[in-house]
Amino acid sequence: MGSARERRYQVLLVDLDGTVVDYARTEDCALREVHRRFFRGGPAGPSGLPDLRDLPAFLRAFHAANQPLWAAYRERRMDLSELRLERWARLGAGPGVAAAFEEALGRGTVLFPEAYGALRRLSRRFRLALVTDGIARVQRVKLRRTRIHRFFEHVVIAPEVGLRKPDGALLHHALSLLEAKPDEALMVGDSPVSDGGCAREAGVDFCWVDRTGAAPVPGVPVRLTVPHLAAL
Numbered sequence: 001m002g003s004a005r006e007r008r009y010q011v012l013l014v015d016l017d018g019t020v021v022d023y024a025r026t027e028d029c030a031l032r033e034v035h036r037r038f039f040r041g042g043p044a045g046p047s048g049l050p051d052l053r054d055l056p057a058f059l060r061a062f063h064a065a066n067q068p069l070w071a072a073y074r075e076r077r078m079d080l081s082e083l084r085l086e087r088w089a090r091l092g093a094g095p096g097v098a099a100a101f102e103e104a105l106g107r108g109t110v111l112f113p114e115a116y117g118a119l120r121r122l123s124r125r126f127r128l129a130l131v132t133d134g135i136a137r138v139q140r141v142k143l144r145r146t147r148i149h150r151f152f153e154h155v156v157i158a159p160e161v162g163l164r165k166p167d168g169a170l171l172h173h174a175l176s177l178l179e180a181k182p183d184e185a186l187m188v189g190d191s192p193v194s195d196g197g198c199a200r201e202a203g204v205d206f207c208w209v210d211r212t213g214a215a216p217v218p219g220v221p222v223r224l225t226v227p228h229l230a231a232l
């Protein structure tokens with residue numbers, strides 16, 4: 001971030017999953033464990049679904065259930081307390097499986113390779129706040145396990161403050177904790193819809209961490225694009 005305009009940032013608001021935590025890998029490991037414990041030797045699963053004893057079929061069925069529920073959550077049609085159970089209910093599984101999955105997510109959290117060093121370096125140049133959405137106790141375990149808590153002046157977990165991405169109010173809450181103004185801050189995240197959306201609503205510039213070279217999302221202004229945190 002070399003230009004004069006970019007140097008005006010004093011605060012980075014940093015997303016967790018998909019930005020700092022390699023969520024796809026973390027989730028995949030947790031799903032494989034849950035499959036091994038609860039599905040591989042169990043019944044075939046609900047009618048209308050493929051045989052969930054088969055791992056690839058199980059993984060596809062989970063994502064097919066999970067993704068639209070997160071969209072419903074962002075659109076305020078569902079709360080996290082419902083989402084965490086409903087994604088497993090759709091696979092014929094109960095609260096015990098939901099809890100085992102969340103425990104495995106926290107226990108197996110994997111950072112992107114550059115993330116720890118990049119956060120350490122950035123924390124010397126900027127004031128950092130973590131702004132994450134998701135099941136609060138799982139997010140807390142991820143922070144503790146990966147020891148990245150130390151780099152952030154504040155940790156804002158959306159459901160703990162009664163908000164969710166892409167609410168602009170979530171970033172205003174983080175900025176009020178930091179006593180900073182929107183034009184002093186940069187929101188850093190992997191999701192144009194969630195992170196870019198709340199940045200736009202809050203009047204904060206958005207830095208898109210685009211690891212896959214995805215197409216921009218119409219209507220979401222992007223101030224900077226980086227392929228990973230070390231490029232920031």
Ligand SMILES: [Mg+2]
Nearest residue numbers: 015017018190
């Ligand atoms: Mg994310």
